[in-house]
Amino acid sequence: MLARYDVVVIGAGPAGEGAAMKLVKEGRRVAVIDQLxxxxxxxxxxxxxxxKALRQTVYNLMRFRRDPLLSRMADIRSLPLSQVLARAHKVIDIQVTTHHRFFERNDVDLYYGEARFEDDHTMSVLTSEGVSERIGFESAVIATGSRPYQPADIDFNHPRVFDSDKILKLDYPVQKLIIYGAGVIGCEYASIFVGLGYKVDLVNTQPQLLSFLDNEIADALSHYLRDLGVLIRNQEEYSKLETQDDCVILHTKSGKKIKADAILWCNGRAGNTETLNLEAVGLSANSRGQIAVDERYCTDAANVYAAGDVIGPPALASAAYDQGRCAAAHITGSQDVPHVGDVPTGIYTIPEISCIGRTERQLTEDKVPYEVGQSFFRHLARAQISGDVVGMLKILFHRDTREILGIHCFGNNAAEIVHIGQAVMNLPNNSIEYFANTTFNYPTMAEAYRVAALNGMNRLF
Incomplete structure (x- = not known):
């Protein structure tokens, strides 16, 4: 028997949920399929x-360690990772329950199994029990997400070889860890594991960390990670990985040999598309399993849309949810649907990084006359009280119009702080003068905006 729906959404993550919730609110009958x-x-x-739950626990422990009154209560190195992760599992359970309630309350039918296109209006779902169900649909949204990229010559079944999914199951003591790949995930885990007392070698295939960031922010991250004890090896690529019972040895193309107790592979991600039978709807994925879409998030198949990590960058949960909603809006025929454009970047290293808008490098290349306003957290009373004095807020603005062009923040709660700047950037009269003329609570971290605005405006002549 064929169950019929207006729209089938493949994937129950942020993009899938965003699409499903928008569709049911518009009166569509929706099914969501998830393989997990x-x-x-x-x-x-x-x-x-x-x-991020693991990161928060490590951050709390690091704060205790800095406090002479509490340091003896927070011997990080004596805690097994499984115990540190206990809080993370509680958060997962709460989140799953919460989101399951969203689907139930909105009468979305959930199917658990492997989705596979049969043709452009029919899909089969193979459950874990081996039962196959068929579903008919008018439109489909592919929101299957991504997984860590695994090179064929690396044995990820070895107990000392991890990817960013498997690392959360680490259940034995580790003194030294190699992290291969210094993108967002690699840098986040480098700060987490050095905070746990591990020795960390961060192998970066690029000339610098996170080159898409403003140079000053990227340099600040590099300096702080090194100060914590991370050994950063830039412009290195592996030639082979040697695995033994008690260690791993990474051989680089430059001739180096790096020995450690385990390795965490963080060199990119791949879209989850290999089991979808995309050929049945005339689609194909690139070498990383990603699907091409247009500005409406529509694929080359007129009734098939895609959103989230499966379409590639920015590959952020925040963007994925909005992309799913945007795709759903186009399916329902909504007009003037805003494209998911200038998305804030949130990088959950310790401390955090967040930014929105253009960098100094981009503005210089575009010959835009800009000025810089800075506020260093070590000068803020709130940061001194909390002990989180590492970091800065940086505002880039047009010298003539005073328009804010970029917000870049490095420090504790940066991912929260950036949204104040984001809101002002979206005002019709976007101007750095807003921060100079607005009274902020004292002491707060938000005060950094007033300090940075005055600092920047004092540079004008």
């Missing part, structure tokens, strides 16, 4: 939520 057997996607189960 639970809602939330990789974001909730192995990605954003558990890694």
């Amino acid at each position: 057997g639970e809602v939330g996607g990789n974001c909730a189960h192995v990605g954003t939520i558990p890694s």
Whole structure:
């Protein structure tokens, strides 16, 4: 028997949920299929939520360690990772329950199993029990997310070789860890594991860390990681990985040999598309399993849309949810649907990094006359009280119009602080003068905007 729906959404992560909720609110009958057997996607189960919960626990322990009154109560190195992760698993359970309630309350039918296109209006779902169900649909949204990229010559079944999903199951003592790949995930885990007392070698295939960031912010991250004890090896690529019972040895193309207790592979991600039978709807994925879409998030198949990590950058949960909503809006025929454009970047290293808008490098290349306003957290009373004095807020603005062009923040709660700047940037009369003329609570971290605005305006002549 063929169950019929207006729209089938493949994937119950942020993009899938965003699409499904928008569609049902517009009166469409929706089915959501997920291979994990639970809602939330990789974001909730192995990605954003558990890694950020782990990060928060490590951050709390590091703060205790800095406090002479509490340091003896927070011997980080005596804690097994499984114990540190206990809080993360509680957060996952709460998140899954919460999001499952969203689907139930909105009468979305959930199917758990492997989705496979049969043709452009029919899909089969193979459950874990081996039962196959067929579903008919008018439109489909592919929101299957991504997984860590695994090179064929690396044995990820070895107990000392991890990717960013598997690392959360580390259950034996580690003194030294190699992290291969210094993108966002690699840098986040480098700060987490050095905070746990591990020796960390961060192998970066690029000339500098996170080159898409403003240079000053990227340099600040590099300096702070090194200060914590991370050994950063820039412009290195592996030639082979040697695995033994008690260690791993990474051989680089430059001739180096790096020995450690384990390795965490963080060199990119791949879209989850290999089991979808995309050929049945005339689609194909690139070498990383990603699907091309247009500005409406529509694929080359007129009734098939895609959103989230499966379409590639920015590959952020925040953007994925909005992309799913945007795709759903186009399916329902909504007019003037805003494209998901200038998305704030949130990098959950310790401390955090967040930015929105253009960098100094981009403005210089575009010959835009800009000026810089800076506020260093070590000068703020709130930062001195909390002990989180590492970091800065940087505002880039047009010298003539005073328009804010970029906000860049490095420090504790940067991912929260950036949204104040984001809101002002979206005002019709976007101007740095807003911060100079607005009274902020004292002491707060938000005061950094007033300090940075006055600092920048004092540079004008």
